Amino acid sequence: MTRILWVLLSAAAALAAPVALGAGDPTEGKQKAESCGGCHGPDGNGAAPIFPKLAGQHASYLTKQLHDFKTEKRPEPTMTAMALALSDDDMADIGAFYAAQAVQVEAAQENELGRTIYRAGDPQRGVPACTGCHGPEAKGNEPAGYPALRGQYAAYLSKTLHDFKGKARYNDTNEMMRVVAAHLTDEEITGLSEYIAGLR
Ligand code: HEC
Ligand code: HEC
Incomplete structure (x- = not known):
């Protein structure tokens, strides 16, 4: 009896496991x-x-x-x-x-603070370089689950970074982005958002 129950539970767990996502039709x-x-x-x-x-x-x-x-x-x-x-x-x-669509990149915005944090982070405050996961051109890394950021609107980038920081957005695997954003100042979030919007 216990054994049958166990088999049923395992089958239910397998069904509830994340679905294998096949390639879609554009x-x-x-x-x-x-x-x-x-x-x-x-x-x-x-x-x-x-x-x-x-x-x-x-x-x-x-x-x-x-x-x-x-x-x-x-x-x-x-x-x-x-x-x-x-x-x-x-x-x-x-x-x-x-x-499959081409992203329209915004006109490049010079932002020295954003550039520095994006490329080097601030190790003393535990802020990692964004390049480590999102790449120098912010194209991300699909197999690793790191999204592309380049060309995204600065207003949206800023909103979602504030959401990670305030934990209003908490769907990042292993809290990766909540940990990153926790240490960013408002000025750094603005700078990063302007810098990333102009990356191509
Ligand atoms: C350890 C890897 C890692 C590092 C370092 C990292 N990120 Fe991320 N980032 C992620 C992951 C994973 C996601 C996707 C979260 C999800 O699945 O929703 C993400 C998502 C984001 C998003 C949301 C994108 C969208 O379209 O909503 C922004 C913005 C972002 N990261 C900015 C940054 C910035 C700025 C830095 C540097 C200060 C940074 N990230 C450093 C892993 C990382
Ligand atoms: C009424 C406006 C509206 C409509 C219609 C809408 N969206 Fe959105 N969508 C938004 C907003 C606003 C956000 C940003 C949410 C946030 O701030 O977290 C968003 C975010 C997203 C994101 C996350 C992007 C990222 O970088 O993380 C995806 C994916 C998305 N929408 C897909 C869709 C799809 C697919 C549809 C149609 C079935 C759709 N949306 C219809 C307003 C809309």
Whole structure:
């Protein structure tokens, strides 16, 4: 009896384990993303700076965020409502569509403080260099789960860094970004956001 129960429990655990995400279909994704264009732009370049650009982002990062919105691991009223209607297949297709679009990089902003922290961090205060994970051109590292940041709107970057710092956003694996953002000052967040927006 106990043994049967154990087998059933293991089977249930296997079903609840993170789904293996197959590659999506970008053509299907384009149609499924029609309702997103009003905010994120028809090609994912964001209709206004408060709406993050999705163009050129890694498909697996986009899919993870949509899952996290849906399950409220990243609670955000608008996006949770949008993601509730999406199946795993929809998310994979939409992720494939946006990943295949070209990101429009903002006009380069010189920001010396942002540049220094991005490239070297501040070891004395325990701030790691962003390059270590996001790369010198902020293209990220898809297999490792580090998103691309280059060309993203400064207003969104700043908002989400403040959210990590204040722990309003807590869907980062192993608290990686909460640990990083905890030590950043407001001035550094502004500087980093301006610097990253101009990276290409
Ligand atoms: C009414 C405006 C609106 C609509 C429509 C909308 N979004 Fe969003 N989306 C947002 C906002 C605002 C955010 C930023 C949330 C935050 O600050 O954490 C966001 C964030 C996201 C993110 C996270 C981006 C990142 O870099 O982490 C993804 C992915 C996303 N949306 C996908 C979609 C998809 C797919 C659709 C259509 C099914 C959609 N959105 C429709 C407003 C919208
Ligand atoms: C140890 C690796 C690591 C380091 C170092 C790191 N990050 Fe991240 N970063 C991540 C991961 C992982 C995520 C994705 C979290 C998730 O899945 O939601 C992320 C996400 C982000 C996001 C959100 C992107 C989006 O589209 O919403 C921003 C902005 C960001 N990082 C900025 C920075 C900055 C600025 C630094 C340097 C001060 C930095 N990161 C250092 C691992 C890292």
